[in-house]
Amino acid sequence: MVRISWREIGGTLVAFAVLLLTCSPASAHLGRRLRLNIENGQIVAYGANTGEPDGLPNERPYAGAVHDHWKNYTIPALPQPTFAQTFLPEFDVPASVTGLVGRSLTLDLVGAWQWANPVMAHHGHTTPTLTPLDLGEVIRVEGALNTWTDTAQKGSFLLSEPLPAGGDPDVPILYSIAGHPVNEIHVLKFIISASTPVGAQPLRPSAPVFVMISPDGTTMEEKLHHESLLLEEFMSNVPEPSGGCLMLLAALGLVQRSRRPR
Incomplete structure (x- = not known):
């Protein structure tokens, strides 16, 4: 189900057919997601896939990176007839993660890049090279509480109200962009933090979490x-992307692997 919503993207007012960000536990979206946990007092986000197999383990063996794909829309009657959106990757909190009960979640968008014109990964070894988004290219990220940010201004927004006992299998999020992206993978860098209820111990915010959105x-x-799978695994091992220096670090063997045992 969709609704029409007017949004300012890159200084242009654009009409979007926005996917409704309401969902019950019984209708949680299937697909790739970031599954939150607490380890040593810190929020950790593991990639998972509850949809069709994609060639990687459904429960990713590493933290901090997962990808999904844009969904293209064309509505000729609108002033901006082409746009793309996706509600995946989204977030979930398993019932077993009781340390997040009663805490609200905040999502901080701190960086955005693209892997443009990637070499076909299945033709041989490829080291991704990230560059800034194209001039005027803006990705909007919003939650279900009428809170949002975008890649032009970055910053944080409230992702969820205090989480209930039993967790939440579907903490909604929506990503939007004008046009139909082609031959580029967008990379968004987030930090996830949680509130501290009275009497509770504070949790440390997550390490950088990378969401990748492919065409x-x-x-x-x-x-x-194939490029999406390669980039997902690559970003799980890179604490801070810095454009072309990713290739240099990899070539010098200086990229520290940060995979965590499940």
């Missing part, structure tokens, strides 16, 4: 399937 398409090549 829509009808084939694996158009969707950059």
Whole structure:
């Protein structure tokens, strides 16, 4: 189900058919997500896939990175007829993570990049190189509480109200961009933090969490399937991307692996 919503993207007022960000536990979205946990007093986000198999383990063996794909829309009657959106990757809090009960979650967008014109990863070893978003390219990120930010201004917004006992299998989020991205993978860097209820111990915010959004398409090549999987694994091992220096660090063997045992 969708609704029409007017948004300012890159200084242009754009009409979007926005996916409704309301969901009950019984209708949690299937697909890739970031599953929150607490380890040594710190929030940790593991990638997971509850949808169709994609070639990687459904429960990712590393923290801090997961990808999904834009969904292209075209509505000719609108002033800006083409746009793309996705509500994946979203977040979930398993019932077993009782340390988040009663805490609200805040999402801080601190960086955005793209992997443009990636070499086909399945043709051989590829080291991703990240560059800034194109001039005027803006990605909007919003939660279900009418809170949002975008890649032009960055900053934080409230992602969820205090979490209930039993967790939440579907903490909604919506990503939006004008146009139909082609041959590029967008990379968003987030920090997740939680409130501290009276009488509770504070939790340390997460390490950087990287959300990657790849193109829509009808084939694996158009969707950059192999490149997306490669980039997801690569970003789970890189604490701070800095454009072309990622390639240099990898070549010098200086990228520290940060995989965590499940």
